[in-house]
Amino acid sequence: MTRKKRQMRRIPTMRPTKPFQQKQLKQITASSEWFEEPSLTFGGGSMHVDPKVGIPLYGPASVGTSRHKTEVHAGFIGTGEGIQKAMRFYETCCDGLDGDDQHAPFPGCKIDRGYRFTLKMDDSFNEKITQTELGDLLKIRDSKQRFDATLELLTEKLRLMTQEHDHPLNYVVLVVPPEMFKECRVADYHEKGVGMVHRDLRRAFKARAMQYNTATQIIQESTLNVEASSRELDHLSERAWNLFNGLYFKVDGLPWGPADLPASSCFVGVSFYRPLGQASTLRTSLVQAFDENGEGLVLRGHNFNWDEQKQGKTPHLTEDLAAQLIDDVLEQYEKLRHQRPTRIVVHKTSRFDPDETRGFQRSLRRVSQCDLVALRPTSEIRLIRAGSYPPLRGTSFTLGDVSFLYTTGYIPFLGRFPQGHVPSPLELADHIGDTPRSQLLKEALALTKMNWNSARMYGLMPITVRFARLVGDILREVPENITPHPKYKFYV
Known part of the structure; x- marks a missing residue:
């Protein structure tokens, strides 16, 4: 017998396998x-599914209650140009705005329409950010120092409006200049023992505003453009709805309830x-x-x-x-x-x-x-x-x-x-x-x-x-x- 044949005899034969057992999958019910x-509930307990129908028809839920203010005093922080632009924008919204096929018209905001209050604005309520102050901020090279300086400037403006002025304010609008938004809006820096720290101006300003018991709205100047701009914006009536709904809630009103x-x-x-x-x-x-x-x-x-x-x-x-x-x-x-x-x-x-x-x-x-x-x-x-x-x-x-x-x-x-x-x-x-x-x-x-x-x-x-x-x-x-x-x- 040759060596090749002897080697072949050493190869083990395959053992027969057990018959294949099919698993029964559990049927998923659907x-x-x-x-x-x-x-939603609106004024007088009336109901509708859409705020953009309920508020024009019935008024907000708290109308006629102690929570409803018939007059709201609003002040603005921003450059002279930015404040003027913002006040014109709010005035335009108060008169009412047309919609289109995709956007509901904004009914305006006066004592007899929309959110049923009068918005009072006056330049004596406001605090201006001067070009010198803005220029000084932009000269700061370090992002953390620039962020901190911006926050301190805005906090001081808010303090003056709420504590030094004779006019009690219900609502403060911060109109962020384009240069401030671009250079001072965020700060990312490394802190020993912590690592990378990210800070956001909106969040920090909101936190500071609490100590003055003041509700705030933060708006970029570009948001106030009535016409289309290079930055993609919501329809004008949509911006008005969102701004005034937030305003009404921030002055302790209840726009609607479940x-x-x-x-x-x-x-x-x-x-x-x-x-x-x-x-x-x-x-x-x-x-x-x-x-x-x-x-x-x-x-x-x-x-x-x-x-x-x-x-x-x-x-x-x-x-x-x-x-x-x-x-x-x-x-x-x-x-x-x-x-x-x-x-x-x-x-x-x-x-x-x-x-x-x-x-x-x-x-x-x-x-x-x-x-x-x-x-x-x-x-x-x-x-x-x-x-x-x-x-x-x-x-x-x-x-x-x-x-x-x-x-x-x-x-x-x-x-x-x-x-x-x-x-x-x-x-x-x-x-x-x-x-x-x-x-x-x-x-x-x-x-x-x-x-x-x-x-x-x-x-x-x-x-x-x-x-x-x-x-x-x-x-x-x-x-x-x-x-x-x-x-x-x-x-x-």
Whole structure:
């Protein structure tokens, strides 16, 4: 026998395999439903789905109440040219503006129309930024020093307007000159022990304005152009709607309220931010939205350490901090409403980990019902609708045990799809609590309409989590030894 044959004999034979066993895949159930556009309440308790119809017809929700001001005094900070331009713009808006096929006309703002108040403006109310002051700022080479000098100049102008002038002001508009916007709007610098620090003039000025108890509006000069400009602008009537809706809210008016949120419910949005100059410290920021009118309060949570490299990018509260957060919410609610809520819904964009859940539930035992809800945008799954338009806003669908909600999309009342991009749904990523999912989604849809810094009838995120995140951007500029103002009109 040859060596080759001997080698071949050593090759093991293949063992017979077991018959192929087919796995039975679990069938995924799917369902969908559509929620009607939530109604809003306006003057006299009248209802409509769209602020741009409800306000011209009925007036804002607080008209005829002690919250409504029939006269609003507005002052301006800016260059002489910028102030004059801004005052003319506001005057033009007060008279009313035409719309077009895509934009509702602005009804104006006088005692008998629109937001039903008279806007008082006078040059004696204003504080000018001189060309010398502006030139001195622009000469500063270091971005941090230039930013700090700009903030100090604007804060001093605000102090003079609110404390030295004889005219009490309800509302202050900062008209940012183009040179200041370009060179002083942000500062990025390296700080020892912290790393790169980013600061934004809008956030810093808002934080400073709180100490003078003054609501502010920040506008670029280019936003005040009546005609089209090189910078892409919203339609003139759209700019007027947004400015005056924000103005009315900032002078303590209530533009509209939600019609269908359950009574004695308290909706809480939770977010996290890093205090200025802190490398590994986080704090929680909260926005509470109450039941009858959706009005909110801002609370600053407690510091806690979070190491992203060791613990991950998504921060979570310890059990004790989560419990303390709810204790603070209940304390503030009872202080203002003189009663305890019967139901609390906590909104977050990240899932609840076991420690957070135990802490929240520990304090929430004091209320009858509670829900922990994680809502986050997702582009991983979408519905495809037959026809030319995307899914309707208000469409909900469920795959297995995961639910989704379209808060943007085609709006039947408008007869169009106003966003201009392919809409993505929100995912109900986590839910621990007592309320049916369909009700939670309906409430989330209603809370997307509570952004009073705009007059739009729709939004992507519920105001709870949307403003909690924006509030955190401003809270990081508030020093630790200063208690931030609880009203979120100072944050928008």
